[in-house]
Amino acid sequence: GNSVTQMEGPVTLSEEAFLTINCTYTATGYPSLFWYVQYPGEGLQLLLKATKADDKGSNKGFEATYRKETTSFHLEKGSVQVSDSAVYFCALSDPRGGADGLTFGKGTHLIIQP
Amino acid sequence: EPEVTQTPSHQVTQMGQEVILRCVPISNHLYFYWYRQILGQKVEFLVSFYNNEISEKSEIFDDQFSVERPDGSNFTLKIRSTKLEDSAMYFCASSDRGRGYTFGSGTRLTVV
Numbered sequence: 448g449n450s451v452t453q454m455e456g457p458v459t460l461s462e463e464a465f466l467t468i469n470c471t472y473t474a475t476g477y478p479s480l481f482w483y484v485q486y487p488g489e490g491l492q493l494l495l496k497a498t499k500a501d502d503k504g505s506n507k508g509f510e511a512t513y514r515k516e517t518t519s520f521h522l523e524k525g526s527v528q529v530s531d532s533a534v535y536f537c538a539l540s541d542p543r544g545g546a547d548g549l550t551f552g553k554g555t556h557l558i559i560q561p
Numbered sequence: 562e563p564e565v566t567q568t569p570s571h572q573v574t575q576m577g578q579e580v581i582l583r584c585v586p587i588s589n590h591l592y593f594y595w596y597r598q599i600l601g602q603k604v605e606f607l608v609s610f611y612n613n614e615i616s617e618k619s620e621i622f623d624d625q626f627s628v629e630r631p632d633g634s635n636f637t638l639k640i641r642s643t644k645l646e647d648s649a650m651y652f653c654a655s656s657d658r659g660r661g662y663t664f665g666s667g668t669r670l671t672v673v
Contacts, residue, residue: 490667549606551604554604
């Protein structure tokens with residue numbers, strides 16, 4: 448079945464540091480890939496997505512590139528801010544699309560210190 | 562931007578009671594979902610719904626759970642007899658064929 452593996456947290460960085468959160472997946476075919484962010488006490492917000500190999504999703508300074516050869520979708524940001532502190536979830540949708548739900552990773556708690 | 566709306570935002574219920582969690586998906590979406598997130602753990606798929614019937618469900622979605630689309634706009638999750646371990650955040654989502662998922666802000670269910 449489908450699965451998503453992402454690095455365990457918490458990840459603690461200083462403001463303006465470079466961020467990488469690793470995500471790899473297992474799926475047959477070509478799933479769509481997503482990063483969701485959950486701020487404290489809030490729901491899930493789509494951060495970015497990529498629907499095919501070599502696509503780069505980007506939003507709010509975050510980027511992730513769909514790498515089919517390494518089955519990865521690592522999240523990066525060049526200079527993090529305190530406001531980026533949140534839990535980040537990597538997810539994939541079944542390549543068949545349609546009714547199947549998203550498969551989520553366990554989440555990575557990111558803490559940015561001033 | 563269109564939103565998925567969930568009510569209530571918080572629900573406290575006694576063990577053994579029935580609860581209904583409500584969701585209004587995005588109007589032109591065709592697929593509807595419920596997910597669960599136990600505190601501090603990952604988000605887990607419960608069920609998907611398409612064309613007025615369940616399409617897929619996970620092992621978590623046992624006979625205690627049911628979903629319904631009672632009218633053209635609402636999508637509900639019912640838990641018949643709540644247990645302590647049902648305490649979690651429940652997220653509703655809708656999508657336009659599995660490419661664009663939008664989540665609601667969740668209902669925090671506390672079973673006491």
